[in-house]
Structure formats: structure tokens, C-alpha cells
Amino acid sequence: xxxxxxxxxxxxxxxxxxxxxxxxxxxxxxxxxxxxxxxxxxxxxxxxxxxxxxxxxxxxxxxxxxxxxxxxxxxxxxxxxxxxxxxxxxxxxxxxxxxxxxxxxxxxxxxxxxxxxxxxxxxxxxxxxxxxxxxxxxxxxxxxxxxxxxxxxxxxxxxxxxxxxxxxxxxxxxxxxxxxxxxxxxxxxxxxxxxxxxxxxxxxxxxxxxxxxxxxxxxxxxxxxxxxxxxxxxxxxxxxxxxxxxxxxxxxxxxxxxxxxxxxxxxxxxxx
Numbered sequence: 001x002x003x004x005x006x007x008x009x010x011x012x013x014x015x016x017x018x019x020x021x022x023x024x025x026x027x028x029x030x031x032x033x034x035x036x037x038x039x040x041x042x043x044x045x046x047x048x049x050x051x052x053x054x055x056x057x058x059x060x061x062x063x064x065x066x067x068x069x070x071x072x073x074x075x076x077x078x079x080x081x082x083x084x085x086x087x088x089x090x091x092x093x094x095x096x097x098x099x100x101x102x103x104x105x106x107x108x109x110x111x112x113x114x115x116x117x118x119x120x121x122x123x124x125x126x127x128x129x130x131x132x133x134x135x136x137x138x139x140x141x142x143x144x145x146x147x148x149x150x151x152x153x154x155x156x157x158x159x160x161x162x163x164x165x166x167x168x169x170x171x172x173x174x175x176x177x178x179x180x181x182x183x184x185x186x187x188x189x190x191x192x193x194x195x196x197x198x199x200x201x202x203x204x205x206x207x208x209x210x211x212x213x214x215x216x217x218x219x220x221x222x223x224x225x226x227x228x229x230x231x232x233x234x235x236x237x238x239x240x241x242x243x244x245x246x247x248x249x250x251x252x253x254x255x256x257x258x259x260x261x262x263x264x265x266x267x268x269x270x271x272x
Contacts, residue, residue, distance in 0.1 A: 008043040012217040018051040020223040021240055024259055036264035046211055050200050052186040052226055054117045054155050055080050057138050074155040075194055076203030092119050092153045093195050101177035108176045113160040114146050119153040159191045166191050184226040199229035221263050238266055
């Protein structure tokens with residue numbers, strides 16, 4: 001479907017991040033936002049979730065929404081068919097390269113605190129000693145030895161540092177190992193290393209192609225630096241006011257917050 005096929009909405013594809021964007025702080029989607037998305041899909045658009053969460057952490061949200069379309073998960077590593085509950089694509093992190101990258105980063109900044117997301121529909125998030133986990137309902141598996149992170153295929157590795165902030169850590173990681181892995185900031189206390197070149201735009205472009213959509217058909221919503229490639233790929237980009245300043249700097253507009261139905265405000269305006 002192209003934009004011409006949607007009589008009332010100028011975009012045929014609505015790409016939304018989850019945390020800090022579609023989801024409120026309590027992890028829910030408001031009735032107003034649900035209604036706006038339903039109206040947009042009734043007008044011919046497709047809604048696609050594009051999230052840093054891997055499939056196991058994304059699936060409960062999709063189920064709650066009654067979502068049956070494609071979702072881009074794991075920072076673009078996974079394209080997931082929610083209706084059929086199967087992975088269409090899955091990109092894994094080269095563990096040898098990741099280990100070398102971590103050694104180079106630690107040579108610059110000292111010991112890191114680590115966690116990792118395993119590949120697959122039921123891949124666990126493994127958390128090594130010292131890594132600070134956000135309070136909430138998302139499940140994870142504590143491990144005693146960080147060496148156990150490398151025992152199975154991974155989508156990503158999470159980094160924390162005892163004293164460096166997220167932006168400082170990400171900058172240091174890119175400087176030390178940017179030729180080996182991708183580095184992104186996905187949220188507060190969430191710095192990730194990924195397969196080199198992998199971004200949300202990678203997965204979104206694959207999913208859009210399957211849906212017959214193009215760049216000009218797409219409006220994207222987000223809040224963190226990991227959304228920058230998705231914004232660059234999309235026809236229009238909308239940041240939340242709670243967004244990282246790097247993302248606001250490249251957004252076409254800033255809407256209301258995720259607590260104030262910012263996505264719904266934009267969609268309602270576009271629907272007239």
C-alpha cells in the first residue's frame with residue numbers, strides 16, 4: 001500500500017518505539033492512544049512496533065494490544081510475525097568479535113558490568129553480577145559468572161560502568177571498538193553493543209518492504225538515540241518531549257509526552 005491508498009492519513013506506515021514512547025511509565029498503552037491507532041489502521045495505515053526489546057520482552061505488549069502484524073525487535077535484529085508467532089529474520093552478534101570489542105573498551109575505561117540478550121523466540125536476558133537492572137515486570141536470569149554470557153547465540157550485550165554515564169560510556173565504547181561492533185544508547189542505564197551496522201532502520205526497512213511500504217509512507221515516533229537511524233530512514237519523525245537531546249535535534253517535530261498521549265495527538269491531527 002502506498003500513501004495514495006489511504007484516503008484520510010498521509011502515511012501508510014506508523015512506526016512506534018515502545019518504552020518512553022508508546023508505553024506509559026506503568027507499561028500500559030492508554031485508551032486514547034489505542035483508539036488513535038485503531039482509527040489510523042481503519043483509515044488504511046499499518047502500525048509497526050520498532051523496539052530495542054527482543055521478542056520475549058516485546059510479546060506481552062503485543063498480546064495486550066491484540067497486535068497481529070510485524071514487529072521489529074532487538075534493535076532491528078529480529079523481524080517477528082506476531083500473528084504467526086514466528087521469527088522472519090534474526091541477526092546474531094558475533095561473540096568472538098564482541099569479546100574482542102569488550103576487551104578494547106575495558107582497556108580504555110576499566111571493568112564493565114554486563115548483561116546479554118540471547119537469540120530466539122524465548123531467549124533469556126542474562127545478568128552478570130553487579131549489573132543494575134531496572135525495577136519492573138521484565139524477566140531476566142541472574143548468573144554467577146560473566147563467562148556464561150557467551151554460552152549461546154546472542155542478539156546484543158548490555159554495558160554499564162561503575163562511574164561513567166551512558167553517553168560517556170557509549171562515546172568511549174565507539175572510540176575503542178566502533179570498527180568491530182555497533183554501540184547505541186537505548187534508555188537510562190542501557191548502553192548496548194550490536195552487530196556492526198545493525199540499527200532499528202535495518203529491521204524497519206525489511207519489514208516495510210514486506211508490507212509494500214516506502215520511506216515516504218512512514219512516520220516514526222521515538223525517544224532515545226537508538227531511534228536516530230529510524231528517524232533518518234522515515235518520511236517524518238516525531239520525538240517525545242522526554243526524548244534524548246540528540247534525537248530531538250534530528251526530529252521533524254516534538255509532540256506531547258508518552259504520559260500525555262503524544263502519539264495520539266499527532267495521529268488525531270493527521271486524521272483531521
